[in-house]
Amino acid sequence: MAAQNTVKPPVRGCITNIQRFSLHDGPGVRSTVFFKGCPLRCLWCHNPETFSFQPVLARDEKRCIGCGSCTEACEINGLRLSDDGFAYDAEHCRHCYACAAECPTGALAPLGREVSVDEVLADVLPDRGMYQRTGGGVTLSGGEAAAQPAFALALIRALHAHGIHTALDTCGHVESETFLSVCREADLILFDLKHAEDAEHKRLTGRDMRLIRRNFQLLSWEQTPVEVRIPVIPGLNDQDMVHQAIAGIIRQNSNVKSIVLLGYHPLGGAKVIGLNERRTELSITPPSRESLAAMAAAMAARTGLPCTFR
């Protein structure tokens, strides 16, 4: 039999960013790897450019100097810069990013890049001293990391080989077998619960809760500890009835160790905007610390679990 080439190409994944010195993505000091692509379309998402699983062209208005180099570079004349603003032909874009290559300031740049596990390690390993000192590690977030299971698993295994704790921040809407295969290898699951009722969940996130609820219940049979994260979006999911129902879901999973309420924070200013994503402008007043404290106390009482808030 002819010799076969058994060397597999390294697994690659699409990520948007790696954030070091993260204090709110699990225990201790962590580095957070933001995966690109998400099955949900939450109305309040600050990063809708992460919805798609491929890189998208993104523009940072603050950094644009209006030189027009991008429009000259585009072979399909798909960009226009005028007094009326910036126009982009998303339908015909070939995603060659010749425009971004000619942007001197980096205002126009692909958002999302393909990386190998080694490339991620190069950025997160330098902080291993910090992880050890604080009980921290690396969190896979996004987007939805479990929606790139091969890359997520390869990354988790590589991190474990270096003795680094891993956490998976997930929305839970991934095919169950795939989902569990990733969860089983992580050290901690940060599971987001945004509502408890299918129709309303679909209205707010684009998906109902069936798969999410199923996966959450399946996790109760696994070994991996779970922290539930509940984004608190005033007017959308902060009603007491909703929290009562979410508490009911939580009580069904004995692996849940703690709960965190995440108060909605509006973005401070202009940021990078994916040019092919539709942005929903929400007018939401952030919840006060007092209301979050009351909600956290109620959730703790209902579940018998420690509940904090931010």
Added chain:
Amino acid sequence: MSMPTLDERLKHLIAKKKEYTLEKQQVIGYMDRDDTGLILPPAHQRKVVSVISGSGVPVTDVVFSDFSITPNHPDGSFYGPVGVGRNFRDFLKYHPPFVDPMSALAGAYMVNFSAYRTGDNPDLNYDHLKAAHEKYKLIPGIFAMQHLCQDLQIGLDLGWDGLQEKVLKYRALNGEDKHPFYDGLSMVIDGFQSWIEHNAQHALKLSQAEPDPEIAAHLQSLHDMNLRIAHRKPETFMEACQFILWYQMGCRSYNSSGSLGRLDVLLLPYYRRDTAAGILTDEKAIFAIACLLLRDTGYLQLGGYDADGNDTTNPVSFLTLEAISRLRLPSNAGVCVGRGISRELLRRSVEMQFQDKCGNPRFVGTDALVDGLQRNPGVTLEDARMRTNAGCHWLAIPGREYSIMDCVKINFAAVMEIALQEAVERLGEPDIEDILAIYEKHMKLCVDTLAQGFTFNYENQIHNMPELVISLMSYGTIEQGLDCSGGGVEKYLWCIDGSALAVVADSLAAIEQRVLTEKRYTYAQLMQFLKSDWAGPDGERARQFMQSVDHYGKGGSRADLWAKRLSDIFTQAVTAARTPKYGHAMVPGLFSWASTLDLGAQVGATANGRKAGRPVNHGANPNPGFRTDGAATAMSQAIASVQCGYGNTSPMQLEMEPSVTADEGGIEAVMALIEDHFASGGTLINLNVIDADTLRQVHENPDLFPDLVVRVTGFSAYFKSLSPEFRQLVVDRILDKSVS
């Protein structure tokens, strides 16, 4: 009416300090330097002048309008030990007394004696060095003053009479050529004693006129205490604080010296004795230390190692921290962090930072400094352990080391400007190694020039502005009849700091990527862009391209690699050389003090997209925008990687949002960051905890928060006292790299 509580008295003193600061802002204007405890003279005794500060920069200052110096030179000024000693004595004798009845301690100083100097001794010529100074834009530190640390223990053991006896004893033992030095010392002591006694008498007068019996009794006690310590060594905690304060204020006035040394170690025996005797409580101790720090914002160290490696952290360390916390004023305590040093001290310090948001205290990476200093010739492990945080970014072995720390700078960007020009002219299309080889050649020439300057200083400062006040409390100076600037102390470890590291590292990376790899621009085009300061739309476009290359600090970038190479080139050049004739070692660090504006003003456009004359980066810090997440850990790793490693510091300037510690685990995260930076080789951390929104508001209108204190670099100051240009510098740095 009766004597208010300690708490009320402190509130009064703090309120008065703020009044004095406001007055200084109105009379002097902007002060881009340390805040100090100086109180302006009464209005009818003031005269505003422009002088060169103890750190070598031009500043506005105030002198006594009716005090004149006695010149001893035809140019109308005064030089040398006798001229300086006599005038300082007369100055202190003249100095108006000051006693605030609410303070535990008498005295305040009103004028910088050094403001009466009009320049350096014109008979001392170093013209042969000036061409190189100008060519490379060196800050050579010739005739720089202080920037070392006395050992206050000498004074505490002898008292002023004891010091005078020592001076006279050794005057009699040494040759006549040394007599001018001894005479200068004697006159300084005489001046101090007169000043203290004058204030004692003033306290008595106030006491006699005071209607409240408790306050009158306190004033009487101030009189009695000061009359005693004008002559005898201090016996109690209060007397020790008072003794230290007089010395420190005199030192500060003499030539801006602000090094207190290990205050917690110095005061510990008095604390133990007095608390055991029931005459001192912790509250009184805190109050006394607060009164001391109100009148001088001296640099002090808390914790650390003694010569045997034991942790020196003690109760006074924590009391001093508490005093600083209650004051919420500019102050300059450096807390030691190390494997063998109390973690509770670190914890309390981090808590204070986030609770008070005054940039206090700073953090000293003791282990890396101890390891590094021993690499210098003649430095033992014990020496290295005894080195003490004593200034903006620097340390000194109290009483035993002379270095003019922080006074000598090489502007890497100025050297690279020359090297790049030469490389392109000679080679046409040099690669980075070609450029670095030429850069290294010029770096060695810079070091050689500075080394000659150190020898010049060593031989000539005695004839210019000798360190009479610090020499009084140094080892070997009185014994040998030699000033500490010129042979009197045991160790000469001349400090050379490098600046603009990030500018040059990012420039090399930009050249490598845009010129050599992408061939987007030729060298001819690049040099034209630099010469024209990026003029025109093509120039601006090019500038943006060069600026958008991955920066030093990103982690794993080419600029990170070049930063390490640049640090290595500098370190090797400095440590391989010795000063001529005396063979002293020189020790490298990376620091720009408050000179990022001035250093930048000397350099044209640079290949990293920086425009001509714009400020350079702060010390070893990366340029703003080095990473999208601005992660503190990334900056920490980057700065740790470029440490020179010979016992001088390359500080990390770190800014954090208050929200970092809002949640559980936040304090521990910051402690871990500090410890990790030091474990990776870091040496010093200056930290600001400040809300970005507050900073934006106060930058628009400083009067909104007149009490806002920021750690500018190594020193802290009122934000409102800084010039608009300086505020912009601080704001840009904080807003671009604030961790949240």
